[in-house]
Amino acid sequence: MNIDGAPWRTIWRDETSGSVEIIDQTRLPHRFETRSLTSLDDAAEAIAVMRVRGAPLIGATAAYGLALALRDDPSDAAVARARERLVATRPTASNLAWALNRMAPRVLARPASARAAEAFALAAALCDEDVAINEAIGEHGLALIRRLASERAGDGPFRILTHCNAGWLATVDWGTALAPIYKAFDAGLDVHVWVDETRPRNQGAALTAWELAAHGVPFEVITDNAGGHLMQHGQVDLVITGTDRTVRSGDVCNKVGTYLKALAAQDNGVPFYVALPGPTIDWDLDDGVRQVPIEERDPREVTHILGEDEDGVLREVRLVPKGTAARNIAFDVTPARLVTGLITERGICAAGEDGLLGLYPGAAFDRGAA
Amino acid sequence: MNIDGAPWRTIWRDETSGSVEIIDQTRLPHRFETRSLTSLDDAAEAIAVMRVRGAPLIGATAAYGLALALRDDPSDAAVARARERLVATRPTASNLAWALNRMAPRVLARPASARAAEAFALAAALCDEDVAINEAIGEHGLALIRRLASERAGDGPFRILTHCNAGWLATVDWGTALAPIYKAFDAGLDVHVWVDETRPRNQGAALTAWELAAHGVPFEVITDNAGGHLMQHGQVDLVITGTDRTVRSGDVCNKVGTYLKALAAQDNGVPFYVALPGPTIDWDLDDGVRQVPIEERDPREVTHILGEDEDGVLREVRLVPKGTAARNIAFDVTPARLVTGLITERGICAAGEDGLLGLYPGAAFDRGAA
Numbered sequence: 001m002n003i004d005g006a007p008w009r010t011i012w013r014d015e016t017s018g019s020v021e022i023i024d025q026t027r028l029p030h031r032f033e034t035r036s037l038t039s040l041d042d043a044a045e046a047i048a049v050m051r052v053r054g055a056p057l058i059g060a061t062a063a064y065g066l067a068l069a070l071r072d073d074p075s076d077a078a079v080a081r082a083r084e085r086l087v088a089t090r091p092t093a094s095n096l097a098w099a100l101n102r103m104a105p106r107v108l109a110r111p112a113s114a115r116a117a118e119a120f121a122l123a124a125a126l127c128d129e130d131v132a133i134n135e136a137i138g139e140h141g142l143a144l145i146r147r148l149a150s151e152r153a154g155d156g157p158f159r160i161l162t163h164c165n166a167g168w169l170a171t172v173d174w175g176t177a178l179a180p181i182y183k184a185f186d187a188g189l190d191v192h193v194w195v196d197e198t199r200p201r202n203q204g205a206a207l208t209a210w211e212l213a214a215h216g217v218p219f220e221v222i223t224d225n226a227g228g229h230l231m232q233h234g235q236v237d238l239v240i241t242g243t244d245r246t247v248r249s250g251d252v253c254n255k256v257g258t259y260l261k262a263l264a265a266q267d268n269g270v271p272f273y274v275a276l277p278g279p280t281i282d283w284d285l286d287d288g289v290r291q292v293p294i295e296e297r298d299p300r301e302v303t304h305i306l307g308e309d310e311d312g313v314l315r316e317v318r319l320v321p322k323g324t325a326a327r328n329i330a331f332d333v334t335p336a337r338l339v340t341g342l343i344t345e346r347g348i349c350a351a352g353e354d355g356l357l358g359l360y361p362g363a364a365f366d367r368g369a370a
Numbered sequence: 371m372n373i374d375g376a377p378w379r380t381i382w383r384d385e386t387s388g389s390v391e392i393i394d395q396t397r398l399p400h401r402f403e404t405r406s407l408t409s410l411d412d413a414a415e416a417i418a419v420m421r422v423r424g425a426p427l428i429g430a431t432a433a434y435g436l437a438l439a440l441r442d443d444p445s446d447a448a449v450a451r452a453r454e455r456l457v458a459t460r461p462t463a464s465n466l467a468w469a470l471n472r473m474a475p476r477v478l479a480r481p482a483s484a485r486a487a488e489a490f491a492l493a494a495a496l497c498d499e500d501v502a503i504n505e506a507i508g509e510h511g512l513a514l515i516r517r518l519a520s521e522r523a524g525d526g527p528f529r530i531l532t533h534c535n536a537g538w539l540a541t542v543d544w545g546t547a548l549a550p551i552y553k554a555f556d557a558g559l560d561v562h563v564w565v566d567e568t569r570p571r572n573q574g575a576a577l578t579a580w581e582l583a584a585h586g587v588p589f590e591v592i593t594d595n596a597g598g599h600l601m602q603h604g605q606v607d608l609v610i611t612g613t614d615r616t617v618r619s620g621d622v623c624n625k626v627g628t629y630l631k632a633l634a635a636q637d638n639g640v641p642f643y644v645a646l647p648g649p650t651i652d653w654d655l656d657d658g659v660r661q662v663p664i665e666e667r668d669p670r671e672v673t674h675i676l677g678e679d680e681d682g683v684l685r686e687v688r689l690v691p692k693g694t695a696a697r698n699i700a701f702d703v704t705p706a707r708l709v710t711g712l713i714t715e716r717g718i719c720a721a722g723e724d725g726l727l728g729l730y731p732g733a734a735f736d737r738g739a740a
Binding site for chain 1: 399569575576580589592599603630633634637659679680685687688690696702
């Protein structure tokens, strides 16, 4: 998408240096900085500390991480080590394993001297595919917004609540949950976005706010606590979130707090949709609440926060009494019964195995090729 | 309650100077400072900027605010002006109006020269009454915790989730939601508290964490987003919150986000109780969601935050892109259907008119004397 009128992706290869370039999202919204990844270590660190985040983008970064590893050592053992290392960086999103599972056999089929080049080519193709998937999600979501906007009784802007950042910063471009919003805005629809700040990492207040502002989409930041009240008072027409992993039953794992918004949406009759690229489906799991591994991160992300002071200096401050214990659970699972529908690159379906298999026939038996 | 072993209340009169002293809660948890209120202006400002907060404590502060006003001008007009000024500081809690409605006729019945002294005496009595009410809530809540702890299947600590601060800092002493927890801890029960940080003002992470630590009660701070996940995984045995206003139907208005926790509690079969001093009941209203006025505060409370840097300096930092629009809705209403029971100073009842009238017979016709 555009920043100051110029098109950007979140990850790309610098053809001159051969390094992989990313936007360092730990510095947003206060600083816009890019960063070079030149090794497997760099890629793993970028994923672990969330310089890149969002299920599709960490899949793409892992793909490039494998390529960088093979540039240094193209052996079978190096492929295995790189896969193990990258999958361990973040446990919840399934895109990491998906990207690596898809690449590995194709890379291993090549002679050692050709493996790095093959991996870079596959990573680049995966990025292009992600952009196409997300744009297709945007088109299907746009049709949904048009329909819901025409059916509702009220007037004024069509108000969409979103949690976390599932925008272009979470993908290679376009985003998942925000792709329909960009499409709607670009098509001239009167939309307004309620942006959940999304504690503790504030991906909403920091990243979603930043990218919506850069594109000119009207929005207001709210606390994660406020969405229920807004829904009780008819101020939300639609909820769209992304997902880090959707299981075949339609249970959706996403940033912690998504489940609470889904409960409020159900209690108030607000449509709750999840935008979902095919590669985030985990066909092996049936019960999201019991089976999806939920990442627990450093409590310091809860007890401390980075912001910009009035002099423009970035400062980390402590929010709690010194020595306070905290827990930092990063994701939760929204049961399929609370999800109105899934917006995929192949269309919209009910949140359930029948719905998913209708769009991805045979996919449960062909994981690598989804 | 105790700070470093010494007993404190949140508000008291300095008999030497005649001023009213408070703990300045905007400085906690980083600084413990008291502040003198010497005029109506001081009292109104302290309530409006939340140097004092919590329904019972703002009622007590309003009572002293009226007394301070009468010290300067004991006329009938001054009483009316002070009431109007104080009620306007915070629109949601009903304790403000309750305290002033109760005091005004008694003050006006006295000759002008005796009015200030009468008001100070009534304010002091109101504070003592608040302490007694809260301790009684603690005893009834303790019995509830004992029963639930004996009935549950699991072992380990009995885990209680609370939202916002309804501890002694929200009252004159003891607290409402935390009074049962202090009683349980003091009685030797093995309790653990999940403390919702409670954005945007972080009353949980700042105030509840501070007072639980000062008393030695085990707890961990979590983001407001995390409670649903914990309940899905059987890690919450009980939710207790306070309330700013409960209407006769049993709908409960409390800090924004309470409704989301109540939905999650219902979805997971977790008991959801609200601790409730009689003076927070608004017998005039029936429909909490439609009728309780919900305060909307300065968006800067969402976009900026105060914390302590590594050098111990208090700094306010901005969390969002410069110029970002935000909304700051301070309260929400939890419908009675989601509330397992109300813990009052007179016992525990179902959340509804029958339950409330069972404990407060005739109260609906005698508001001032509740």
